[in-house]
Amino acid sequence: MKIVARSYPRLLAPLRVGPVILPNRMVMGAMHTRLETLDRPVERMAAFYGARARGEIGLILTGGYAPHPDGRMDPESGVLDDDHDLEPHRAVCRAVHDAGGLIALQILHAGRYAKVPGCVGPSATKARINRYAPRALNTAQVWEVVDQFARTAQLAREAGYDGVEVMGSEGYLINEFTSPRTNDRADEFGGDLDGRLRLPVETVRRVRERVGEDLLLIYRISAVDLVEDGLTGEEIAELARRVEAAGADVLDTGVGWHESAVPTIAASVPRAAWAFATRRVRSAVTVPVIASNRINDPEVAEKLLTDGTADLVSMARPLLADPDFAHKVRAGRSDEINTCVACNQACLDRIFTDATASCMVNPRAGREIEFLADAPAVRRRIGIVGAGPAGLACAVTAAERGHAVTLYDAADEIGGQWNLAKAVPGKAEFAEAIRYYRVRLARLGVTPRLGRPVDADKLTAEEYDEIVLATGATPRRPDIPGLDHPKVVSYADVLTGRVAPGRRVAIIGAGGIGFDTADYLVGDPQLALDPELFLRDWGVADPDARRRGDVTDPQAAGRAAREITLFQRHAGRTGRGLGKSTGWILRGRLSRAGVAEITGASYLAIKDDGLHYSVDGQAHVHPCDTVVICAGQESDRGLYQALAARGIRAHLVGGADDAEGLDAVRAIDQATRLAITL
Ligand code: NAP
Ligand code: SF4
Helix, strand or coil: CCCCCCCCCCCCCCEEECCEEECCCEEECCCCCCHHHCCCHHHHHHHHHHHHHHCCCCEEEEEEEECCHHHCCCCCCCECCCCCCCHHHHHHHHHHHHCCCCEEEEECCCHHHCCCCCCEECCCCCCCCCCCCCEECCHHHHHHHHHHHHHHHHHHHHHCCCEEEEEECCCCHHHHHHCCCCCCCCCCCCCCHHHHHHHHHHHHHHHHHHHCCCCEEEEEEEEECCCCCCCCHHHHHHHHHHHHHHCCCEEEEEECCCCCCCCCCCCCCCCCCCHHHHHHHHCCCCCCEEECCCCCCHHHHHHHHHCCCCCEEEECHHHHHCCCHHHHHHCCCHHHCCCCCCCCCCCHHHHHCCCCCCCCCCCCCCCCCCCCCCCCCCCCEEEEECCCHHHHHHHHHHHHCCCEEEEEECCCCCCCCHHHHCCCCCCCCHHHHHHHHHHHHHHCCCCCEECCCCCHHHHHHHCCCEEEECCCEEECCCCCCCCCCCCEEEHHHHHCCCCCCCCEEEEECCCHHHHHHHHHHHCCHHHHCCHHHHHHHCCECCHHHCCHHHECCCCCCCCCCCEEEEECCCCCCCCCCCCCCCHHHHHHHHHHCCCEEECCEEEEEEECCEEEEEECCEEEEECCCEEEECCCEEECCHHHHHHHHCCCCCEECHHHCCCCCCCHHHHHHHHHHHHCCC
């Protein structure tokens, strides 16, 4: 396999920012991980950040720490004030510094987004996304907040951090003060632009006064609010100029408020879609500016630096996916980067459900202390059947540990169901996960044996020490009369393009795959690839229109040429298993495309005239040309049983082990954990 190494001169160029020299232009963005809620939190966080520092990232920003308990994201998240011990922070800083890295603490006051009773804001208006209503801070209390930020910055300095980032974006407290949407105050912190910008400017000024010139001071500015009554482009530029004058060394750009109706980081957002907003900030200031959001690839990052959009690039989830991202860029091994596919499945979706973040493609993220994969005492011969996510993860981890791995798959290519997923609009990133495994296998000397099913005889003859079956799952064939009618196809037929469905399509099963299939049939793949199309589709205004919050009416393409109806037996909401951070995007797109839903259906038959079903005892016929079955999956255990019949024990992972609610997060985690025990 020919592997082409690329070079990224701008990405690798050092840069002086304020008092520090960054070794490269790659910054690990701040991320709320909730690692503090797990056992051994200090050890865990030191290992987590230490691994990223060893991976040569230029600068690490921690997840946000509140300067006061009122500003916590939730009751368990971090606060750094005089009531908190500095020792855990010292341990994290030591781990990063020992690995040669730099680390800055993000100071985040969540304002009316704080999921704590007694949260505060510029006004008493409740956020749509929080069940707690805030109480409006009075003028003296706002000055206290300014002071709290400065005190936390001072404590960060004492703890050994190289810098601080003042969080002024994403709709948190400072951002709430800047915007007429949430700031209706009549005091010195409200009213005209001077009043609304006073909190960020005074905060930066006070932090700088308190920490002196030799601590890096970053201000995270909302480069585009994406909400009604947010700031205009001119106001954002003015804010940028004022925080620079107040003492910020760097401006980091944030995109959108959490309550925004526009997706900002999901896979359906094209890479670097927000460059226009970063450029707007950069053209207003002389200090370096950091670009962020949907930058997951060195090529894209390098382009943002060379085309003048930014001076640095921030990547948060990509550093969950691959702690060695920067090292691989420097070492000319960028093709080995385990790319973040922007699925949000193991990071944001977990955070939004009060769980702890990890990563679908890298289950070690945040679990570094659990995955101590030493070289095995004995090098074993391991046969792995199935080159989908579970089989690939097992093969790579086992081979990395030094085992002799043989990987089989009946298909002609590796990737399993990812090959179906990557056809869905907005899921093209899954091709990157397949590329990662292809390159890693090649580097580890594992040549997959593809294109031929392997049977129990062959596995027995090979005399493996361990056999792992990652044979996946097969589509469930529900018991509906007429299932063998020519108009019935499976989702795999559709997503591989083997079958072109007719104009009227009934989809049986409204879970993750049913939704994806509907999206495939109505969606435009270009929307996730072309920033201009995407921005228009979601109602992001042309910057020249100077709209508040840069929002306008979505200019979605008209109704889809196909009539699609999703069916399910359950009477409740469809798409129950969709991700919290992405389900709303998919629902919005399908609803705009006119996709209909019928729930509480009992399927009676599939005939020439369509799908016969009943709801509440009333029989109906749904005329359709094609019926696509997306009714879940069942474990494929044929080989397991054949081996068991010969008395050969095999390990089951992924869908072959449990097909109910199967997803790649669970499959990869299970397979990786198995591989470190072999
Ligand atoms: P799923 O989400 O569990 O959905 C299966 C669907 O089939 C349900 O709508 C279920 O609804 C229906 N069904 C089950 N048994 C049936 C039967 N015997 N006859 C008729 N209908 C039946 O499973 P999936 O769609 O196969 O997805 C697999 C996994 O991948 C899931 O965990 C899913 O969340 C995940 N995934 C997620 C996404 C995403 O988030 N975008 C995309 C793809 C896959 P009723 O029982 O009510 O009819
Ligand atoms: Fe990226 Fe998905 Fe991993 Fe989150 S879970 S870091 S989105 S690959």
